Amino acid sequence: MSAAGTVAVQTTDHGVVPVPEPSWCLGVHQATGFRSDVCHLGRTVAVKVQTRCHGEVVLVEACLVQYPYSTGSRAPYVTVDFVGDGHEYSDAGLRGLSERLVGFALETVPRLRAELAAAGEVR
Numbered sequence: 001m002s003a004a005g006t007v008a009v010q011t012t013d014h015g016v017v018p019v020p021e022p023s024w025c026l027g028v029h030q031a032t033g034f035r036s037d038v039c040h041l042g043r044t045v046a047v048k049v050q051t052r053c054h055g056e057v058v059l060v061e062a063c064l065v066q067y068p069y070s071t072g073s074r075a076p077y078v079t080v081d082f083v084g085d086g087h088e089y090s091d092a093g094l095r096g097l098s099e100r101l102v103g104f105a106l107e108t109v110p111r112l113r114a115e116l117a118a119a120g121e122v123r
């Protein structure tokens with residue numbers, strides 16, 4: 001994680017807005033939206049699995065998100081996206097799928113919870 005600072009983001013409704021930058025944000029902000037669209041994004045965690053039909057595919061992606069000027073909740077949260085369509089698995093592929101899903105449940109999700117807690121939202 002990098003040191004937190006403040007970035008200036010161009011918005012269509014409030015001009016240049018100073019945005020305090022959390023340490024977990026990758027620092028990429030679109031300069032084309034409303035102030036309420038300003039969004040902090042953390043690194044994407046991807047769970048990949050080997051399929052018979054398409055080789056290695058992304059099964060799940062997750063990342064820390066915050067809209068600091070949202071008109072709704074401004075608290076950080078984690079998005080979890082189960083990606084893609086159905087795939088074909090061999091027996092070895094199913095073993096890999098099982099290992100990835102267990103790893104996601106027992107390692108990745110707890111790590112995301114810790115990152116979310118560190119970002120200021122504990123529930």
Ligand SMILES: [Zn+2]
Binds near residue numbers: 025041
């Ligand atoms: Zn940011």
